[in-house]
Amino acid sequence: MDTLSYKTKSANKASVEKAWFVVDAENEALGRLSSKVAKIVRGKHKAYFTPHVDCGDHVIVINAEKVRLTGDKMNSKTYISYSEYPGGQKSITAADLLKKKPTALVERAVRGMLPKNRLGRALFGNLHVFEGTEHGFEAQKPTALKLDTIK
Numbered sequence: 547m548d549t550l551s552y553k554t555k556s557a558n559k560a561s562v563e564k565a566w567f568v569v570d571a572e573n574e575a576l577g578r579l580s581s582k583v584a585k586i587v588r589g590k591h592k593a594y595f596t597p598h599v600d601c602g603d604h605v606i607v608i609n610a611e612k613v614r615l616t617g618d619k620m621n622s623k624t625y626i627s628y629s630e631y632p633g634g635q636k637s638i639t640a641a642d643l644l645k646k647k648p649t650a651l652v653e654r655a656v657r658g659m660l661p662k663n664r665l666g667r668a669l670f671g672n673l674h675v676f677e678g679t680e681h682g683f684e685a686q687k688p689t690a691l692k693l694d695t696i697k
Contacts, residue, residue, distance in 0.1 A: 551683050555593075556594075556596050556599075557595070557596040557601045558595045559599065559600070562589075562595075562599065562600070562601045562647050564602075564604060564672075565604070565689070566603065566604045566605075566606065566683065566686040566687065566693065567604070567606065567688055567689055567690075567691040568605075568606045568607055568608060568681075568688045568689070569583060569605060569606070569607050569608070569691050569693060570579060570608055570690075571607050571608065571609045571610050571673050572609040572611045572612040572613075572615070573612065574613055574693065575613075575615070575616055576613050576615050576651065576652070576655055577616075577655065577657075578693070579607075579613060579652070579655075579693060580652065580655035580658075580659060581659060582693050583607060583652075583656050583673065584659035584697045585654050585696065586602060586605050586691070586696070587604075587656065587660065587669055587672045588602045588607055588660065588671075589601035589603065590602075590603035591696065596661060596666075598665065600665065600669055602672050603670065603672065604672045604673075604674065604683075604686070604688075605673055605674070605691075606674045606675075606676065606681050606683055606688055607652055607673070607674070607675045607676065608676050608678065608679050608680075608681060609677075609678065609679060610648045610649045610652045610675050610676060610677055611644065611646075611648035611677050611678075612653065613648075613652060614649065615650045619640060620639075620640050620641045620644070620651060621639060621640075622639075622643055623639065623640040624637045624638065624639055625637065625638050625640070625643055629659075647690050651677040652675045653673065653675050656670075656673055657670055
């Protein structure tokens with residue numbers, strides 16, 4: 547009997563090819579930007595995506611201070627942190643966080659979309675967020691990535 551046999555290929559750390567991309571966050575909605583960046587960082591855009599392997603690419607996000615939030619989220623959205631001490635709960639609005647540390651707004655949004663385990667913490671190292679257009683990764687020759695091309 548002549549049959550075709552197809553084998554499922556599973557990626558591993560040695561077989562993954564990582565690329566570098568630059569994403570401009572200017573005038574992009576935070577949630578839409580973050581979901582597309584998280585998809586690239588996770589590696590879900592690749593044909594050989596394997597859930598338990600870091601097969602994502604490195605993403606450099608520039609102009610993080612120019613990201614926008616829709617509606618009244620800039621003033622009403624609050625980020626809460628807790629120091630584990632009694633009375634140690636702090637909250638800050640998105641507008642204040644954008645003034646204080648604009649990179650944190652994008653980082654927190656993308657981190658929330660990654661897995662909450664050891665792999666997610668490793669994947670977060672593939673994300674590099676910068677204020678302005680300057681970044682220190684010119685040696686990696688990153689290619690510009692248009693977000694409207696990602697589904």
